Amino acid sequence: AQRVTQPEKLLSVFKGAPVELKCNYSYSGSPELFWYVQYSRQRLQLLLRHISRESIKGFTADLNKGETSFHLKKPFAQEEDSAMYYCALSGSARQLTFGSGTQLTVLP
């Protein structure tokens, strides 16, 4: 079975502060991990995937297989980063399992 846990439902930080959204997963094989973002009144969209090792909008995420984590980080939060963030895992069954999401609010 595959499971994704996002322990924080709500997270507030001030503009310019670092932000880290936590994601832990449970999966026996080699997972593929993703972060999705949903801005207010917009559709869910892919933010980044671990296989690409890319940085999108200043966000990065590193897969830590030892800790089974895939935390999303940004050194300096911006107000436009306020959104709902979902961590997701794709296993051998090839469908995404989503975490429950973290609502990030960046305060001015």
Added chain:
Amino acid sequence: EAGVTQSPTHLIKTRGQQATLRCSPISGHTSVYWYQQALGLGLQFLLWYDEGEERNRGNFPPRFSGRQFPNYSSELNVNALELEDSALYLCASSRDRGVYGYTFGSGTRLTVV
């Protein structure tokens, strides 16, 4: 490039009726996924279609069913609607069976009264 399109945007049905939701994937995408996003329950996987076949289904009763057509568009049918079926139903599509992630549509808001 046109994105994933879903119709209708909103749907209101009476308990016991049937609902049909439609999804057109991005051109070139052969996989279609359906998710239910109910209030407080997050995104729950419903069904996955690839190349016209059902590849996997989530933990939902058989009254949730669907199909994928030769042009890769898909239909989700929900029979004998119950009040708790009220939710946002999201469709996503992908190429290469989702290796590169999914692209989501805007969803169909189903309300059962």
